[in-house]
Amino acid sequence: MSFQLRREEILDASGLAAMLEESPARAAQAILLAAGEGEVEAQALLGQILLDGRGIAQDPPLALRWFGIAAGREHLMARNMLGRCHEQGWGCVADASVAASHYRIAAESGLDWAMYNLANLLATGRGVAVDQRQALALYRRAAEAGHAKSMNLLGRYLEEGQFCPQDRATARDWYRRSAEGGDFRGQFSHAAVLADAGHVEEALGWLRKALVGGNVNFLRVASESLMNAQHPQFRELADAYRLRLSELVAL
CATH class of the missing domain: 1.25.40 (Serine Threonine Protein Phosphatase 5, Tetratricopeptide repeat)
Structure with a gap:
Protein backbone atom coordinates (compact mmCIF):
# COMPACT_ATOMS: atom_id res chain seq x y z
CA MET A 1 0.00 0.00 0.00
CA SER A 2 1.34 3.42 -0.96
CA PHE A 3 2.04 6.00 1.71
CA GLN A 4 1.48 8.83 -0.77
CA LEU A 5 -1.59 10.84 0.26
CA ARG A 6 -3.46 13.53 -1.59
CA ARG A 7 -3.89 16.83 0.24
CA GLU A 8 -7.64 16.33 0.50
CA GLU A 9 -7.05 12.94 2.16
CA ILE A 10 -4.69 14.51 4.70
CA LEU A 11 -7.30 17.10 5.64
CA ASP A 12 -10.22 14.65 5.77
CA ALA A 13 -10.66 14.12 9.52
CA SER A 14 -13.28 11.39 9.16
CA GLY A 15 -10.99 9.51 6.78
CA LEU A 16 -8.14 9.69 9.27
CA ALA A 17 -10.14 7.88 11.92
CA ALA A 18 -11.01 5.09 9.49
CA MET A 19 -7.38 4.87 8.41
CA LEU A 20 -6.36 4.22 12.02
CA GLU A 21 -8.22 0.92 11.88
CA GLU A 22 -6.56 -0.11 8.62
CA SER A 23 -2.96 1.00 9.18
CA PRO A 24 -2.05 2.84 12.43
CA ALA A 25 1.45 3.81 11.23
CA ARG A 26 0.18 5.18 7.93
CA ALA A 27 -2.62 6.99 9.73
CA ALA A 28 -0.18 8.53 12.21
CA GLN A 29 1.81 10.05 9.35
CA ALA A 30 -1.35 11.49 7.84
CA ILE A 31 -2.54 12.82 11.20
CA LEU A 32 0.83 14.53 11.81
CA LEU A 33 0.62 16.23 8.43
CA ALA A 34 -3.00 17.28 8.89
CA ALA A 35 -2.34 18.58 12.41
CA GLY A 36 0.55 20.64 11.09
CA GLU A 37 -1.78 22.00 8.39
CA GLY A 38 -4.06 23.26 11.15
CA GLU A 39 -6.86 20.68 10.88
CA VAL A 40 -8.39 20.83 14.36
CA GLU A 41 -9.88 17.33 14.24
CA ALA A 42 -6.45 15.96 13.35
CA GLN A 43 -4.87 17.96 16.20
CA ALA A 44 -7.27 16.37 18.67
CA LEU A 45 -6.72 12.94 17.12
CA LEU A 46 -2.95 13.42 17.28
CA GLY A 47 -3.29 14.02 20.99
CA GLN A 48 -5.19 10.76 21.32
CA ILE A 49 -2.76 8.59 19.37
CA LEU A 50 0.18 10.12 21.26
CA LEU A 51 -1.61 9.29 24.50
CA ASP A 52 -2.34 5.72 23.39
CA GLY A 53 0.90 5.08 21.49
CA ARG A 54 -1.11 4.01 18.46
CA GLY A 55 0.94 4.10 15.27
CA ILE A 56 3.37 6.50 16.95
CA ALA A 57 5.59 6.51 20.06
CA GLN A 58 3.61 7.12 23.22
CA ASP A 59 4.22 10.63 24.56
CA PRO A 60 1.68 11.86 27.15
CA PRO A 61 3.25 15.34 27.64
CA LEU A 62 3.13 15.96 23.88
CA ALA A 63 -0.42 14.57 23.77
CA LEU A 64 -1.35 17.12 26.42
CA ARG A 65 0.10 19.91 24.27
CA TRP A 66 -1.91 18.89 21.22
CA PHE A 67 -5.10 18.53 23.23
CA GLY A 68 -4.43 22.06 24.47
CA ILE A 69 -3.98 23.38 20.94
CA ALA A 70 -7.24 21.80 19.75
CA ALA A 71 -9.11 22.84 22.90
CA GLY A 72 -7.95 26.42 22.36
CA ARG A 73 -9.74 26.21 19.02
CA GLU A 74 -12.96 25.14 20.78
CA HIS A 75 -12.71 21.41 20.08
CA LEU A 76 -14.91 20.01 22.85
CA MET A 77 -13.54 16.47 22.99
CA ALA A 78 -9.99 17.83 23.14
CA ARG A 79 -11.12 20.01 26.06
CA ASN A 80 -12.59 16.93 27.72
CA MET A 81 -9.33 15.05 27.14
CA LEU A 82 -7.39 17.87 28.77
CA GLY A 83 -9.58 17.19 31.77
CA ARG A 84 -8.83 13.47 31.61
CA CYS A 85 -5.10 14.14 31.44
CA HIS A 86 -5.23 16.39 34.50
CA GLU A 87 -7.48 13.99 36.38
CA GLN A 88 -5.29 10.96 35.70
CA GLY A 89 -1.88 12.64 35.63
CA TRP A 90 -1.20 11.81 31.99
CA GLY A 91 1.64 14.07 30.90
CA CYS A 92 1.24 16.33 33.94
CA VAL A 93 0.80 16.30 37.70
CA ALA A 94 -2.68 14.99 38.55
CA ASP A 95 -5.01 17.77 39.68
CA ALA A 96 -8.73 17.02 39.85
CA SER A 97 -9.65 20.68 40.33
CA VAL A 98 -7.99 21.59 37.02
CA ALA A 99 -9.71 18.60 35.43
CA ALA A 100 -13.07 19.82 36.71
CA SER A 101 -12.54 23.25 35.14
CA HIS A 102 -11.92 21.68 31.72
CA TYR A 103 -14.86 19.30 32.05
CA ARG A 104 -17.14 22.17 33.01
CA ILE A 105 -16.25 24.19 29.91
CA ALA A 106 -17.01 21.25 27.61
CA ALA A 107 -20.10 20.20 29.58
CA GLU A 108 -21.59 23.67 29.40
CA SER A 109 -21.09 23.52 25.64
CA GLY A 110 -23.08 20.29 25.47
CA LEU A 111 -20.51 17.47 25.37
CA ASP A 112 -22.01 14.38 26.99
CA TRP A 113 -18.65 12.83 27.94
CA ALA A 114 -17.68 16.01 29.78
CA MET A 115 -21.01 16.01 31.63
CA TYR A 116 -20.33 12.43 32.71
CA ASN A 117 -16.75 13.12 33.81
CA LEU A 118 -17.70 16.27 35.73
CA ALA A 119 -20.59 14.40 37.37
CA ASN A 120 -18.16 11.71 38.53
CA LEU A 121 -16.04 14.35 40.28
CA LEU A 122 -19.08 16.00 41.85
CA ALA A 123 -20.42 12.65 43.06
CA THR A 124 -17.14 11.78 44.78
CA GLY A 125 -15.88 15.22 45.81
CA ARG A 126 -12.63 14.98 43.85
CA GLY A 127 -11.36 18.46 42.98
CA VAL A 128 -14.74 19.98 43.78
CA ALA A 129 -17.19 19.98 46.68
CA VAL A 130 -19.53 16.99 46.76
CA ASP A 131 -22.80 17.88 45.04
CA GLN A 132 -24.90 14.81 44.36
CA ARG A 133 -27.86 16.76 43.02
CA GLN A 134 -25.74 18.51 40.42
CA ALA A 135 -24.07 15.20 39.59
CA LEU A 136 -27.49 13.63 39.07
CA ALA A 137 -28.58 16.53 36.85
CA LEU A 138 -25.48 16.08 34.70
CA TYR A 139 -25.92 12.32 34.44
CA ARG A 140 -29.52 12.93 33.39
CA ARG A 141 -28.52 15.47 30.71
CA ALA A 142 -25.83 13.15 29.37
CA ALA A 143 -28.18 10.16 29.42
CA GLU A 144 -30.84 12.09 27.54
CA ALA A 145 -28.16 12.99 24.98
CA GLY A 146 -27.48 9.29 24.44
CA HIS A 147 -24.50 8.65 26.76
CA ALA A 148 -24.73 4.97 27.72
CA LYS A 149 -22.61 5.10 30.89
CA SER A 150 -24.67 7.97 32.25
CA MET A 151 -27.86 6.02 31.52
CA ASN A 152 -26.74 3.26 33.86
CA LEU A 153 -25.84 5.69 36.64
CA LEU A 154 -29.09 7.59 36.25
CA GLY A 155 -30.85 4.27 36.59
CA ARG A 156 -28.99 3.61 39.83
CA TYR A 157 -30.08 6.94 41.33
CA LEU A 158 -33.68 6.27 40.32
CA GLU A 159 -33.68 2.67 41.56
CA GLU A 160 -32.35 3.66 44.96
CA GLY A 161 -34.26 6.95 45.21
CA GLN A 162 -31.05 8.88 45.83
CA PHE A 163 -31.57 12.65 45.62
CA CYS A 164 -34.71 12.04 43.54
CA PRO A 165 -38.04 10.24 43.90
CA GLN A 166 -37.62 6.48 43.65
Missing part, protein backbone atom coordinates in the same frame (compact mmCIF):
# COMPACT_ATOMS: atom_id res chain seq x y z
CA ASP A 167 -38.81 5.20 40.25
CA ARG A 168 -37.82 1.60 39.65
CA ALA A 169 -39.75 1.25 36.40
CA THR A 170 -37.90 4.17 34.83
CA ALA A 171 -34.62 2.89 36.29
CA ARG A 172 -35.14 -0.45 34.55
CA ASP A 173 -35.76 1.34 31.27
CA TRP A 174 -32.52 3.31 31.61
CA TYR A 175 -30.62 0.09 32.38
CA ARG A 176 -32.00 -1.46 29.21
CA ARG A 177 -31.07 1.58 27.12
CA SER A 178 -27.59 1.62 28.65
CA ALA A 179 -27.12 -2.08 27.86
CA GLU A 180 -28.29 -1.61 24.30
CA GLY A 181 -25.92 1.36 24.03
CA GLY A 182 -22.96 -0.90 24.80
CA ASP A 183 -22.06 -0.01 28.40
CA PHE A 184 -20.86 -3.13 30.23
CA ARG A 185 -22.12 -1.91 33.60
CA GLY A 186 -25.50 -1.17 32.04
CA GLN A 187 -25.49 -4.67 30.58
CA PHE A 188 -24.84 -6.13 34.03
CA SER A 189 -27.58 -3.99 35.58
CA HIS A 190 -30.05 -4.97 32.86
CA ALA A 191 -29.15 -8.63 33.34
CA ALA A 192 -29.93 -8.36 37.04
CA VAL A 193 -33.38 -6.94 36.24
CA LEU A 194 -34.03 -9.73 33.75
CA ALA A 195 -32.90 -12.40 36.23
CA ASP A 196 -35.23 -11.03 38.90
CA ALA A 197 -38.08 -11.29 36.38
CA GLY A 198 -37.19 -14.91 35.64
CA HIS A 199 -35.66 -14.33 32.19
CA VAL A 200 -32.50 -16.27 32.98
CA GLU A 201 -31.34 -17.07 29.44
CA GLU A 202 -31.74 -13.49 28.28
CA ALA A 203 -29.89 -12.30 31.38
CA LEU A 204 -27.02 -14.70 30.63
CA GLY A 205 -26.70 -13.23 27.15
CA TRP A 206 -26.23 -9.73 28.56
CA LEU A 207 -23.79 -10.99 31.19
CA ARG A 208 -21.66 -12.50 28.43
CA LYS A 209 -21.65 -9.15 26.62
CA ALA A 210 -20.57 -7.41 29.83
CA LEU A 211 -17.77 -9.97 30.24
CA VAL A 212 -16.31 -9.05 26.85
CA GLY A 213 -16.32 -5.28 27.44
CA GLY A 214 -15.65 -5.09 31.17
CA ASN A 215 -12.53 -3.58 32.74
CA VAL A 216 -10.50 -4.92 35.67
CA ASN A 217 -12.42 -3.17 38.45
CA PHE A 218 -15.78 -4.17 37.03
CA LEU A 219 -14.79 -7.79 36.48
CA ARG A 220 -13.46 -8.09 40.02
CA VAL A 221 -16.70 -6.87 41.61
CA ALA A 222 -18.98 -8.61 39.12
CA SER A 223 -17.30 -12.00 39.54
CA GLU A 224 -17.81 -11.83 43.31
CA SER A 225 -21.46 -10.92 42.80
CA LEU A 226 -22.01 -13.80 40.39
CA MET A 227 -20.39 -16.28 42.77
CA ASN A 228 -23.19 -15.55 45.25
CA ALA A 229 -26.01 -15.52 42.69
CA GLN A 230 -29.13 -17.61 43.13
CA HIS A 231 -29.00 -19.24 39.69
CA PRO A 232 -26.28 -21.90 39.14
CA GLN A 233 -25.73 -20.68 35.56
CA PHE A 234 -24.61 -17.33 36.94
CA ARG A 235 -22.26 -18.97 39.43
CA GLU A 236 -20.70 -20.93 36.55
CA LEU A 237 -20.25 -17.71 34.59
CA ALA A 238 -18.30 -16.27 37.53
CA ASP A 239 -15.41 -18.56 36.51
CA ALA A 240 -15.30 -16.95 33.07
CA TYR A 241 -15.28 -13.52 34.68
CA ARG A 242 -12.35 -14.49 36.92
CA LEU A 243 -10.46 -15.93 33.95
CA ARG A 244 -10.94 -12.75 31.94
CA LEU A 245 -9.88 -10.72 34.97
CA SER A 246 -6.64 -12.68 35.30
CA GLU A 247 -5.93 -12.15 31.58
CA LEU A 248 -6.35 -8.38 31.86
CA VAL A 249 -4.26 -8.15 35.03
CA ALA A 250 -1.46 -10.07 33.28
CA LEU A 251 -1.30 -7.58 30.38
Whole structure:
Protein backbone atom coordinates (compact mmCIF):
# COMPACT_ATOMS: atom_id res chain seq x y z
CA MET A 1 0.00 0.00 0.00
CA SER A 2 1.34 3.42 -0.96
CA PHE A 3 2.04 6.00 1.71
CA GLN A 4 1.48 8.83 -0.77
CA LEU A 5 -1.59 10.84 0.26
CA ARG A 6 -3.46 13.53 -1.59
CA ARG A 7 -3.89 16.83 0.24
CA GLU A 8 -7.64 16.33 0.50
CA GLU A 9 -7.05 12.94 2.16
CA ILE A 10 -4.69 14.51 4.70
CA LEU A 11 -7.30 17.10 5.64
CA ASP A 12 -10.22 14.65 5.77
CA ALA A 13 -10.66 14.12 9.52
CA SER A 14 -13.28 11.39 9.16
CA GLY A 15 -10.99 9.51 6.78
CA LEU A 16 -8.14 9.69 9.27
CA ALA A 17 -10.14 7.88 11.92
CA ALA A 18 -11.01 5.09 9.49
CA MET A 19 -7.38 4.87 8.41
CA LEU A 20 -6.36 4.22 12.02
CA GLU A 21 -8.22 0.92 11.88
CA GLU A 22 -6.56 -0.11 8.62
CA SER A 23 -2.96 1.00 9.18
CA PRO A 24 -2.05 2.84 12.43
CA ALA A 25 1.45 3.81 11.23
CA ARG A 26 0.18 5.18 7.93
CA ALA A 27 -2.62 6.99 9.73
CA ALA A 28 -0.18 8.53 12.21
CA GLN A 29 1.81 10.05 9.35
CA ALA A 30 -1.35 11.49 7.84
CA ILE A 31 -2.54 12.82 11.20
CA LEU A 32 0.83 14.53 11.81
CA LEU A 33 0.62 16.23 8.43
CA ALA A 34 -3.00 17.28 8.89
CA ALA A 35 -2.34 18.58 12.41
CA GLY A 36 0.55 20.64 11.09
CA GLU A 37 -1.78 22.00 8.39
CA GLY A 38 -4.06 23.26 11.15
CA GLU A 39 -6.86 20.68 10.88
CA VAL A 40 -8.39 20.83 14.36
CA GLU A 41 -9.88 17.33 14.24
CA ALA A 42 -6.45 15.96 13.35
CA GLN A 43 -4.87 17.96 16.20
CA ALA A 44 -7.27 16.37 18.67
CA LEU A 45 -6.72 12.94 17.12
CA LEU A 46 -2.95 13.42 17.28
CA GLY A 47 -3.29 14.02 20.99
CA GLN A 48 -5.19 10.76 21.32
CA ILE A 49 -2.76 8.59 19.37
CA LEU A 50 0.18 10.12 21.26
CA LEU A 51 -1.61 9.29 24.50
CA ASP A 52 -2.34 5.72 23.39
CA GLY A 53 0.90 5.08 21.49
CA ARG A 54 -1.11 4.01 18.46
CA GLY A 55 0.94 4.10 15.27
CA ILE A 56 3.37 6.50 16.95
CA ALA A 57 5.59 6.51 20.06
CA GLN A 58 3.61 7.12 23.22
CA ASP A 59 4.22 10.63 24.56
CA PRO A 60 1.68 11.86 27.15
CA PRO A 61 3.25 15.34 27.64
CA LEU A 62 3.13 15.96 23.88
CA ALA A 63 -0.42 14.57 23.77
CA LEU A 64 -1.35 17.12 26.42
CA ARG A 65 0.10 19.91 24.27
CA TRP A 66 -1.91 18.89 21.22
CA PHE A 67 -5.10 18.53 23.23
CA GLY A 68 -4.43 22.06 24.47
CA ILE A 69 -3.98 23.38 20.94
CA ALA A 70 -7.24 21.80 19.75
CA ALA A 71 -9.11 22.84 22.90
CA GLY A 72 -7.95 26.42 22.36
CA ARG A 73 -9.74 26.21 19.02
CA GLU A 74 -12.96 25.14 20.78
CA HIS A 75 -12.71 21.41 20.08
CA LEU A 76 -14.91 20.01 22.85
CA MET A 77 -13.54 16.47 22.99
CA ALA A 78 -9.99 17.83 23.14
CA ARG A 79 -11.12 20.01 26.06
CA ASN A 80 -12.59 16.93 27.72
CA MET A 81 -9.33 15.05 27.14
CA LEU A 82 -7.39 17.87 28.77
CA GLY A 83 -9.58 17.19 31.77
CA ARG A 84 -8.83 13.47 31.61
CA CYS A 85 -5.10 14.14 31.44
CA HIS A 86 -5.23 16.39 34.50
CA GLU A 87 -7.48 13.99 36.38
CA GLN A 88 -5.29 10.96 35.70
CA GLY A 89 -1.88 12.64 35.63
CA TRP A 90 -1.20 11.81 31.99
CA GLY A 91 1.64 14.07 30.90
CA CYS A 92 1.24 16.33 33.94
CA VAL A 93 0.80 16.30 37.70
CA ALA A 94 -2.68 14.99 38.55
CA ASP A 95 -5.01 17.77 39.68
CA ALA A 96 -8.73 17.02 39.85
CA SER A 97 -9.65 20.68 40.33
CA VAL A 98 -7.99 21.59 37.02
CA ALA A 99 -9.71 18.60 35.43
CA ALA A 100 -13.07 19.82 36.71
CA SER A 101 -12.54 23.25 35.14
CA HIS A 102 -11.92 21.68 31.72
CA TYR A 103 -14.86 19.30 32.05
CA ARG A 104 -17.14 22.17 33.01
CA ILE A 105 -16.25 24.19 29.91
CA ALA A 106 -17.01 21.25 27.61
CA ALA A 107 -20.10 20.20 29.58
CA GLU A 108 -21.59 23.67 29.40
CA SER A 109 -21.09 23.52 25.64
CA GLY A 110 -23.08 20.29 25.47
CA LEU A 111 -20.51 17.47 25.37
CA ASP A 112 -22.01 14.38 26.99
CA TRP A 113 -18.65 12.83 27.94
CA ALA A 114 -17.68 16.01 29.78
CA MET A 115 -21.01 16.01 31.63
CA TYR A 116 -20.33 12.43 32.71
CA ASN A 117 -16.75 13.12 33.81
CA LEU A 118 -17.70 16.27 35.73
CA ALA A 119 -20.59 14.40 37.37
CA ASN A 120 -18.16 11.71 38.53
CA LEU A 121 -16.04 14.35 40.28
CA LEU A 122 -19.08 16.00 41.85
CA ALA A 123 -20.42 12.65 43.06
CA THR A 124 -17.14 11.78 44.78
CA GLY A 125 -15.88 15.22 45.81
CA ARG A 126 -12.63 14.98 43.85
CA GLY A 127 -11.36 18.46 42.98
CA VAL A 128 -14.74 19.98 43.78
CA ALA A 129 -17.19 19.98 46.68
CA VAL A 130 -19.53 16.99 46.76
CA ASP A 131 -22.80 17.88 45.04
CA GLN A 132 -24.90 14.81 44.36
CA ARG A 133 -27.86 16.76 43.02
CA GLN A 134 -25.74 18.51 40.42
CA ALA A 135 -24.07 15.20 39.59
CA LEU A 136 -27.49 13.63 39.07
CA ALA A 137 -28.58 16.53 36.85
CA LEU A 138 -25.48 16.08 34.70
CA TYR A 139 -25.92 12.32 34.44
CA ARG A 140 -29.52 12.93 33.39
CA ARG A 141 -28.52 15.47 30.71
CA ALA A 142 -25.83 13.15 29.37
CA ALA A 143 -28.18 10.16 29.42
CA GLU A 144 -30.84 12.09 27.54
CA ALA A 145 -28.16 12.99 24.98
CA GLY A 146 -27.48 9.29 24.44
CA HIS A 147 -24.50 8.65 26.76
CA ALA A 148 -24.73 4.97 27.72
CA LYS A 149 -22.61 5.10 30.89
CA SER A 150 -24.67 7.97 32.25
CA MET A 151 -27.86 6.02 31.52
CA ASN A 152 -26.74 3.26 33.86
CA LEU A 153 -25.84 5.69 36.64
CA LEU A 154 -29.09 7.59 36.25
CA GLY A 155 -30.85 4.27 36.59
CA ARG A 156 -28.99 3.61 39.83
CA TYR A 157 -30.08 6.94 41.33
CA LEU A 158 -33.68 6.27 40.32
CA GLU A 159 -33.68 2.67 41.56
CA GLU A 160 -32.35 3.66 44.96
CA GLY A 161 -34.26 6.95 45.21
CA GLN A 162 -31.05 8.88 45.83
CA PHE A 163 -31.57 12.65 45.62
CA CYS A 164 -34.71 12.04 43.54
CA PRO A 165 -38.04 10.24 43.90
CA GLN A 166 -37.62 6.48 43.65
CA ASP A 167 -38.81 5.20 40.25
CA ARG A 168 -37.82 1.60 39.65
CA ALA A 169 -39.75 1.25 36.40
CA THR A 170 -37.90 4.17 34.83
CA ALA A 171 -34.62 2.89 36.29
CA ARG A 172 -35.14 -0.45 34.55
CA ASP A 173 -35.76 1.34 31.27
CA TRP A 174 -32.52 3.31 31.61
CA TYR A 175 -30.62 0.09 32.38
CA ARG A 176 -32.00 -1.46 29.21
CA ARG A 177 -31.07 1.58 27.12
CA SER A 178 -27.59 1.62 28.65
CA ALA A 179 -27.12 -2.08 27.86
CA GLU A 180 -28.29 -1.61 24.30
CA GLY A 181 -25.92 1.36 24.03
CA GLY A 182 -22.96 -0.90 24.80
CA ASP A 183 -22.06 -0.01 28.40
CA PHE A 184 -20.86 -3.13 30.23
CA ARG A 185 -22.12 -1.91 33.60
CA GLY A 186 -25.50 -1.17 32.04
CA GLN A 187 -25.49 -4.67 30.58
CA PHE A 188 -24.84 -6.13 34.03
CA SER A 189 -27.58 -3.99 35.58
CA HIS A 190 -30.05 -4.97 32.86
CA ALA A 191 -29.15 -8.63 33.34
CA ALA A 192 -29.93 -8.36 37.04
CA VAL A 193 -33.38 -6.94 36.24
CA LEU A 194 -34.03 -9.73 33.75
CA ALA A 195 -32.90 -12.40 36.23
CA ASP A 196 -35.23 -11.03 38.90
CA ALA A 197 -38.08 -11.29 36.38
CA GLY A 198 -37.19 -14.91 35.64
CA HIS A 199 -35.66 -14.33 32.19
CA VAL A 200 -32.50 -16.27 32.98
CA GLU A 201 -31.34 -17.07 29.44
CA GLU A 202 -31.74 -13.49 28.28
CA ALA A 203 -29.89 -12.30 31.38
CA LEU A 204 -27.02 -14.70 30.63
CA GLY A 205 -26.70 -13.23 27.15
CA TRP A 206 -26.23 -9.73 28.56
CA LEU A 207 -23.79 -10.99 31.19
CA ARG A 208 -21.66 -12.50 28.43
CA LYS A 209 -21.65 -9.15 26.62
CA ALA A 210 -20.57 -7.41 29.83
CA LEU A 211 -17.77 -9.97 30.24
CA VAL A 212 -16.31 -9.05 26.85
CA GLY A 213 -16.32 -5.28 27.44
CA GLY A 214 -15.65 -5.09 31.17
CA ASN A 215 -12.53 -3.58 32.74
CA VAL A 216 -10.50 -4.92 35.67
CA ASN A 217 -12.42 -3.17 38.45
CA PHE A 218 -15.78 -4.17 37.03
CA LEU A 219 -14.79 -7.79 36.48
CA ARG A 220 -13.46 -8.09 40.02
CA VAL A 221 -16.70 -6.87 41.61
CA ALA A 222 -18.98 -8.61 39.12
CA SER A 223 -17.30 -12.00 39.54
CA GLU A 224 -17.81 -11.83 43.31
CA SER A 225 -21.46 -10.92 42.80
CA LEU A 226 -22.01 -13.80 40.39
CA MET A 227 -20.39 -16.28 42.77
CA ASN A 228 -23.19 -15.55 45.25
CA ALA A 229 -26.01 -15.52 42.69
CA GLN A 230 -29.13 -17.61 43.13
CA HIS A 231 -29.00 -19.24 39.69
CA PRO A 232 -26.28 -21.90 39.14
CA GLN A 233 -25.73 -20.68 35.56
CA PHE A 234 -24.61 -17.33 36.94
CA ARG A 235 -22.26 -18.97 39.43
CA GLU A 236 -20.70 -20.93 36.55
CA LEU A 237 -20.25 -17.71 34.59
CA ALA A 238 -18.30 -16.27 37.53
CA ASP A 239 -15.41 -18.56 36.51
CA ALA A 240 -15.30 -16.95 33.07
CA TYR A 241 -15.28 -13.52 34.68
CA ARG A 242 -12.35 -14.49 36.92
CA LEU A 243 -10.46 -15.93 33.95
CA ARG A 244 -10.94 -12.75 31.94
CA LEU A 245 -9.88 -10.72 34.97
CA SER A 246 -6.64 -12.68 35.30
CA GLU A 247 -5.93 -12.15 31.58
CA LEU A 248 -6.35 -8.38 31.86
CA VAL A 249 -4.26 -8.15 35.03
CA ALA A 250 -1.46 -10.07 33.28
CA LEU A 251 -1.30 -7.58 30.38
